[in-house]
Amino acid sequence: MRTAVERFDEGARARFGAHARTIVHEDELLRHPVYTRVLHWSVAGFFILALLSGFAIYTPWLYRWLTPIFGGGPTTRLLHPWFSLGFVLCFVFQLLNWLQPMSWTGDDTRWMRRIRDYVANADRREPDYVDFFNGGQKIYFWAIVGSALLFLISGVPMWFPTTFGRSMVSIAYVLHDIAALVMLVGFVVHIYEGTAAVPGTFQSMTRGTVEKRWAWTHHPAWYQRATGRDPRVDYEAAVQRHAGRPATDDRSSRA
């Protein structure tokens, strides 16, 4: 089973790669191939549409703000389940694509134990064991998987209420909201971490590359696998190079 998924993913990456490219500069590493990026932004697009159309109906306090975006209440209601199906469909492929790098390991449990230090920016670099994704990213990913599943299971009775009946719909109504709130909080944190909080991350999902510096700082174990070099040694060499340069020169000597 696992191998079939891997074969599918590799084939998909190759097919997308045949029609697109990623430019990797000398001081950069390829982080997300074209296939991953296209999936990510397809998921994101459908997610935002489903989120806005869903929150329009979520509470009267948002109804008049958000329904005009979709051409009024009836079209908002009509489109919402289709946006959601688009989201679920794209996300299934992302799930297959990331099944392996997102699987939970003992290192992630170790990482979670020091989450306070992570939030407080206590360490300049991540611990050496942090691989392609850290524990927080994996928690977000699996929270989205869980809430998407909850969304789907509760969304079907709400879409076809006559088939499922009154009590099923009223239970589904609450579960759907809980899934929405989990996703909303995760989404806000995700956007923050992917843009302002960790500079250089956003580009990994647009151009597909990250600076080597970024890789040994945030994902040292992945840096080691990708380059075959010791992240600590390379980091310290870069510090030495920086120590020797004039204080005003900030561009010429990137690692």
Place this chain on the structure above:
Amino acid sequence: MPSGTLQIRQISGHSGSVPGAGVQREDQICKYIDVTTCIGCKACEVACVEWNDMPFQQTTFDNTYQTMPSTSWNFWNLIKFNEHPREDGTLQWLMRKDQCMHCEDPGCLRACPADGAIVQYTNGIVDFQQENCIGCQYCVAGCPFDIPKFNALTKKVYKCTLCSDRVGQGLEPACIKACPTGCLKFGTKLDMKGLAESRARQLREQSGFANAGVYDPASIGGTHVIYVLHDATKPELYGGLPSNPQIPAAFTLWKRFAKPIALLLGLFAAPVAFFHYVMEGPREPQPPDRPSREVPR
């Protein structure tokens, strides 16, 4: 559509106050249905279809007198026929005019997320405004009486209006006007309740129906359609009239209180993230572009 003479008390999915609320006082109106004198003639069914100008549809014949299994989007008034075998072996033929009960606390209005799709007038009528309906059918789940019906073509929900267009002009509902036996009456809630109580007392004291009583369920604050039943302890016998109708907590506690609070808590993630950035700063790749030092302020 309502007429200008009807004042609005409650609006579904509405943020803020109700325009004109409390400006004008109106009598609470009520439809009185005495099932003990109903002969099942269906004049009210015809009057309803006629007045509301609804196209008639093909129906299902199930070897009973009932016109169709349940009310539908274009058939709001249905006499339900039920054969009830009594303990002494005799048969009781129960007929109940089924339609919207116009609850004092309407589950449909509570559940509705669309601003202005359901309104309650100060006289107690609960009315659907199809131009604002979004077709989500939450009202179907909110209603304890299985009354709102969805039209898949127009993607709107319909139900009995208690002839708000007639009542607004000082007329009685069409079904009341058509009733030949006088088992249907229309007036103020106070008058109809009094009439129903005295009829129930008559049934108990003079007609041998020891359990006769009035159906005006307190669990939803009473209804603006009340029944006189031979046996008020078993309303379920009359085609599934619930003895204790309830609005699901999803549309009361959850929708009114938990949802907005949970949303605010969820959105709180945004200022937390923002102030995290302000206080802790970005997590830059190391070593940073420019020589830097940290200061504790």
